[in-house]
Amino acid sequence: MQKFDLLIVGGGMVGLTLALAIRKQTSLTVAIADTLAVTDLDQAPEVRVSAINTASQHIFANLDVWPLIQEQRLQAYQHMHIWDKAGYGKLDFDHQIADSEQLGWIIENKVIRNALWQKAQADSGIRFFTEEALSNIAMGETEVFASFTSQPPLMAKLLVGADGANSWVRQQMNMPMAFRDYDHHAVVATVRCPQGHQNTAWQVFLETGPLAFLPLFEQDLCSIVWSTSPADAKRISALSPQAFAKELTAASDGKLGNIELVSERFTYPLTMRLAHDFIKESAVLVGDAAHTIHPLAGQGVNLGLLDAAALAQIIAEQLSDSGAGELRINKRWLKAYSRWRRSDATEMIAAMEGIKQAFTPQNPVSKLVRGIGMSLLDNFAPAKNLLIQQALGNKSNLPELAKKSDQTF
Numbered sequence: 565m566q567k568f569d570l571l572i573v574g575g576g577m578v579g580l581t582l583a584l585a586i587r588k589q590t591s592l593t594v595a596i597a598d599t600l601a602v603t604d605l606d607q608a609p610e611v612r613v614s615a616i617n618t619a620s621q622h623i624f625a626n627l628d629v630w631p632l633i634q635e636q637r638l639q640a641y642q643h644m645h646i647w648d649k650a651g652y653g654k655l656d657f658d659h660q661i662a663d664s665e666q667l668g669w670i671i672e673n674k675v676i677r678n679a680l681w682q683k684a685q686a687d688s689g690i691r692f693f694t695e696e697a698l699s700n701i702a703m704g705e706t707e708v709f710a711s712f713t714s715q716p717p718l719m720a721k722l723l724v725g726a727d728g729a730n731s732w733v734r735q736q737m738n739m740p741m742a743f744r745d746y747d748h749h750a751v752v753a754t755v756r757c758p759q760g761h762q763n764t765a766w767q768v769f770l771e772t773g774p775l776a777f778l779p780l781f782e783q784d785l786c787s788i789v790w791s792t793s794p795a796d797a798k799r800i801s802a803l804s805p806q807a808f809a810k811e812l813t814a815a816s817d818g819k820l821g822n823i824e825l826v827s828e829r830f831t832y833p834l835t836m837r838l839a840h841d842f843i844k845e846s847a848v849l850v851g852d853a854a855h856t857i858h859p860l861a862g863q864g865v866n867l868g869l870l871d872a873a874a875l876a877q878i879i880a881e882q883l884s885d886s887g888a889g890e891l892r893i894n895k896r897w898l899k900a901y902s903r904w905r906r907s908d909a910t911e912m913i914a915a916m917e918g919i920k921q922a923f924t925p926q927n928p929v930s931k932l933v934r935g936i937g938m939s940l941l942d943n944f945a946p947a948k949n950l951l952i953q954q955a956l957g958n959k960s961n962l963p964e965l966a967k968k969s970d971q972t973f
Contacts, residue, residue: 727853756823758784857913
């Protein structure tokens with residue numbers, strides 16, 4: 565039986581970030597169990613992308629992963645343009661008001677995962693188990709026992725579920741979760757915009773929900789996230805590429821030109837999920853295994869990366885305080901992690917719900933008030949700067965890895 569300090573189930577962006585953060589701050593050993601293969605980038609952009617804010621960029625830079633991301637491809641954006649299709653309100657955000665070189669980056673998920681995987685593989689304290697999925701978990705008094713069907717079992721002191729929204733770890737541990745169907749499906753695709761994305765993230769609130777155009781590494785390419793009703797998602801997904809592109813052009817008021825669809829379309833339902841507690845016995849949840857939110861502000865992966873940085877920091881502090889040099893599971897620090905990260909996730913879920921409800925089509929008076937409010941906000945610099953700082957991830961309770969250091973650039 566192979567023994568480790570941590571067993572992380574899930575080798576996606578959050579699980580890999582946690583492994584590297586643990587290794588940077590401690591000498592603990594880490595096992596990662598995940599059967600999802602790592603594949604090379606294609607010339608065509610990956611449809612799945614993430615909006616990475618400044619706090620997440622600091623995490624990657626402090627883990628020496630950011631240069632590996634830059635060696636591949638990414639797109640910074642300096643502006644955001646948001647408008648209301650049902651009214652006349654609009655908001656424009658610029659990096660200069662935030663005293664920052666950019667507001668964020670749009671990066672293909674494969675780019676981030678490949679960079680993290682490459683860094684983790686070079687660390688002798690991290691072992692990968694990729695041939696088959698785990699089949700069972702058993703909790704002992706001081707250890708967690710994880711079994712495969714045919715491979716020898718693993719033993720660890722702490723189990724981490726970083727295995728996504730439908731977390732196997734969460735189900736095995738019978739950890740309850742609150743959830744609510746947003747009654748939205750997201751349609752994602754890559755499109756070509758002849759007028760160029762202009763290093764800008766574009767978002768229009770339509771009658772059925774928000775439509776975002778996220779700038780990619782070529783100036784005329786964008787990734788779209790179209791959140792709409794399930795029935796409308798089915799309808800637009802069935803349109804011909806030409807008809808779909810025509811609807812996109814109309815929905816965006818032609819601000820990016822006559823749009824062309826250049827990829828497949830993928831559709832998935834949107835659901836709010838929040839675990840009642842992020843811990844149980846010697847198991848911890850991070851990322852989408854603990855919470856999922858509406859993608860309209862692109863903060864889901866950033867929340868998960870903060871989970872990873874926070875958990876690694878608390879573990880490192882526990883080791884330092886105990887002076888024992890070995891990981892000892894303590895309910896006090898596990899609860900501290902759960903309170904910290906669940907509070908942040910709850911706050912973000914509430915904010916997303918507020919924005920979603922504010923743009924739900926109502927009567928003409930509500931639309932008028934909404935438009936006036938957006939226009940007033942657009943001309944009030946202090947309030948706009950506060951919103952930008954929130955979007956950048958600049959909060960008072962950030963983990964140390966999410967803060968700028970001499971290595972962060």
